[in-house]
Amino acid sequence: MIRFEAVSKSFAGDAAVDRLDLTIEAGEFTVLIGRSGSGKTTTLKMINRLIEHDGGRILFGGKNIREFRPEALRRRMGYAIQSHGLFPHWTVEQNIGTVPSLLGWTKARIRERTHELLELLHLPADAFAARYPHQLSGGQQQRVGVARALAADPDVLLMDEPFGALDPVTRLALQAELTRIHRLSGKTIVMVTHDIDEALRLGSRIVLLDRGHLVQQGSPASLLAAPANDFVRDFIGRSDIGIRLLGLGVVRDRARPGETTGGDPLPASATLREALSAFVTRQVRTLPVVDAKGEPAGVLHFADLLGTTG
Ligand SMILES: Nc1ncnc2c1ncn2[C@@H]1O[C@H](COP(=O)(O)OP(=O)(O)OP(=O)(O)O)[C@@H](O)[C@H]1O
Ligand SMILES: [Mg+2]
Known part of the structure; x- marks a missing residue:
């Protein structure tokens, strides 16, 4: 469904992503992990052309993403960014309805969808639909960002640390919700995190990046059972590998x-x-x-x- 072929991206001569080969099958839940600055966000943003790659090629459904208009691509891919990125002068309802209104949905249908998503993300519509982003906590803003990504029911979800600002209890609840959405809808999800436990819990495939390189990819069980090298072993927490295997x-x-x-x-x-x-x-x-x-x-x-x- 999404294929990276020797994809590179440099900023001012420094490679943020370096000849990355990656295949994301339809319906897969791929988690990109790695330390800060390893190229996760850059990789994600190249998929919907928020960042243009400068080497190699990226295919979406077999077609080079450069052949799509960026807006067309973005309407087919829900995107939740690292720092929620809500429009400050729009209400929660208007924010969530961004893509549906671009697609020409009726007001009634947008309202219904918005309210459904707010409930799903544990934000009662009565209390939240009419608020502005600055009237929400960081975690609430993040959830609205996730609702916005889901709004038009896209085939592909790109999510950059969508649960970073949440307390552990809310985080677990929303992880479970996302797993459920994935199971029911069969959507292709690409999510960035640097939390190894979140990656193991959610991902059907984990891709570990370091300094723009792919270090290892595979199922959670294969990563834990056969870490490719010391970097992977350290990253997945050497002394906790057994515990994490039990977690699967x-x-x-x-x-x-x-x-x-x-x-x-x-x-x-x-x-x-x-x-x-x-x-x-x-x-x-x-x-x-x-x-x-x-x-x-x-x-x-x-x-x-x-x-x-x-
Ligand atoms: N617009 C930009 N201009 C210059 N350098 C950039 C830009 N965006 C990213 N970089 C650099 O590219 C590298 C990868 O950044 P990226 O945002 O992809 O990392 P990340 O893995 O998402 O990190 P984090 O976990 O901190 O979000 C970093 O060294 C970063 O400084
Ligand atoms: Mg990032």
């Missing part, structure tokens, strides 16, 4: 069905990392598991955390 597994897959035991149950959807924490804090070796309806779903044994597949 789910209780459901390790519970022994049919068994029962006492105690406060774990949801079958919890990660094995959460289960480990429960074993340690409660000082037990077995924990009962319940499904989404609260029905017993077997027992998780501490020893089974090791599993057979890691």
Whole structure:
């Protein structure tokens, strides 16, 4: 769907992105990670031509992006920028409705869509639709930025640290919401973060950049199981790799069905990392598991955390 072929970009002679080859399949959730200044934002902005690349080529749906008018490209790609970038003199509703109005939607349809998105992002429309950006907290502005990116239901979402300014609880809730949107819609998402746990939680594919170079790419499990070099190992947190691997597994897959035991149950959807924490804090070796309806779903044994597949 999106393909980088030896793409480069320099600013004043310094390469921000250096001969990058990258293929993003339709429906994939790609996360770009790397340290500050590694070229993540530059890579993202080259996709919708907010930054023009100066070497190689970028294809969208098989066609060189230079053959699209930039506005046409941007209408097909929702974009949430690192610092929300809302129009200060427009209300929240007008901000979210930017692309829909360009596309000629009726007022009623824009209003309906805006309100639906505000609810989705935990901002009640009654309280927020008529406000101006300066009347919102940083995290609320970010959420409006995400709603604006989603507004016209684009096939591609480009998101630059969309949850950077949020507290951990809201952040987790919105990560879950984004995962749900991705599952239901099959959208192609490219997201930038420098939070490795966020990358592992959300990405179906992770792309690690360093000084404009691609260091390693692959599924979360492949990155954790086989880091290509010391840089990757350091980046994913050498001493926490085991814990993070547990974070990719789910209780459901390790519970022994049919068994029962006492105690406060774990949801079958919890990660094995959460289960480990429960074993340690409660000082037990077995924990009962319940499904989404609260029905017993077997027992998780501490020893089974090791599993057979890691
Ligand atoms: N408009 C610009 N003019 C000059 N240099 C730039 C410009 N934009 C980016 N750069 C440089 O290009 C490099 C990559 O920047 P980029 O914004 O892509 O990094 P990043 O990975 O998104 O970093 P961060 O995590 O801090 O957002 C940096 O060295 C930066 O200083
Ligand atoms: Mg950036």
